[in-house]
Amino acid sequence: MKKSESRMTKSERNPNNETRKVSSVVLLPVSLSFVIRRSSSAFTLMEMMLALVVSSIVLAGIGGVFYSAIRLRDRTAAMLDESIPVHQALVFLRRDLQNALPPAGTYALAGDFKSEQLSGGIGQNFRLQFFTSTGIINDNPNTPWGEIQEVSYELRDPLSRTGGTGRELIRSIYRNLLATAIPEPEEQFLLGNVQSLEFSCYDGYDWRDSWDTSLSNTNLPSAIRVRIQVGTDRNPDNRSQQPFEMIVPLVTQSRTNQTQTSSQ
Numbered sequence: 001m002k003k004s005e006s007r008m009t010k011s012e013r014n015p016n017n018e019t020r021k022v023s024s025v026v027l028l029p030v031s032l033s034f035v036i037r038r039s040s041s042a043f044t045l046m047e048m049m050l051a052l053v054v055s056s057i058v059l060a061g062i063g064g065v066f067y068s069a070i071r072l073r074d075r076t077a078a079m080l081d082e083s084i085p086v087h088q089a090l091v092f093l094r095r096d097l098q099n100a101l102p103p104a105g106t107y108a109l110a111g112d113f114k115s116e117q118l119s120g121g122i123g124q125n126f127r128l129q130f131f132t133s134t135g136i137i138n139d140n141p142n143t144p145w146g147e148i149q150e151v152s153y154e155l156r157d158p159l160s161r162t163g164g165t166g167r168e169l170i171r172s173i174y175r176n177l178l179a180t181a182i183p184e185p186e187e188q189f190l191l192g193n194v195q196s197l198e199f200s201c202y203d204g205y206d207w208r209d210s211w212d213t214s215l216s217n218t219n220l221p222s223a224i225r226v227r228i229q230v231g232t233d234r235n236p237d238n239r240s241q242q243p244f245e246m247i248v249p250l251v252t253q254s255r256t257n258q259t260q261t262s263s264q
Contacts, residue, residue: 085191086230089169094246095134100113102213103213107133109148112212115127126209127152127154128154129150131150131151134151149175149177150173150177151172155167158192166193168190169189169190170187170189170190171187191230194231195230196227223248226248229241229244230244
């Protein structure tokens with residue numbers, strides 16, 4: 001018969017004489033275990049300070065780039081605002097020169113082409129005077145003028161100086177070409193604060209400072225080079241700035257004193 005369990009000895013209960021280890025398990029409340037896990041994954045003070053330093057460096061870099069972009073935008077806008085009047089003045093010059101008329105040619109009212117230097121040095125000034133076919137024809141009986149007109153370009157001192165040290169580029173227009181006396185021209189303001197104005201005439205070989213068809217030059221030059229130096233408030237030293245330059249080719253027409261003779 002089997003012995004009852006209560007009467008079994010220790011050796012009989014564990015015949016191999018092995019001791020069983022029972023692991024003790026401590027059950028914690030859910031809320032307490034969550035607090036322990038969260039406290040173990042939190043940032044330390046050193047990590048927080050390091051993150052703040054890195055963030056401040058990144059923000060400082062972004063702010064510097066943004067400030068540089070704003071300055072570049074303002075500088076570009078100022079340069080565009082300064083160049084717009086210059087380009088408008090060059091448009092008038094190009095249109096008049098492209099329609100320049102040679103003296104004693106097809107148009108009887110066309111006169112001489114003259115380019116001369118009025119003053120030299122840093123603030124040099126030239127005068128360009130010629131006839132062109134850019135006149136506006138209208139039906140107004142008070143202005144019965146044709147398309148041929150005489151124009152001149154030169155620098156003049158401003159009547160009232162508000163700022164800057166330069167002079168004004170003036171376009172003078174003579175519409176009445178049959179007047180017995182010298183008529184008063186129509187003056188048009190083109191550009192202000194101009195430091196220097198230069199016209200050069202190309203004869204096919206070299207650039208010349210003067211040209212006069214009433215003297216030795218009986219024909220129009222092959223091209224006209226225009227240089228305009230404009231002063232700015234941003235740069236007081238205007239000599240370091242590059243001038244605006246434009247070259248306009250002209251349609252030339254030879255004029256000689258030869259006459260045709262018929263043979264009998």
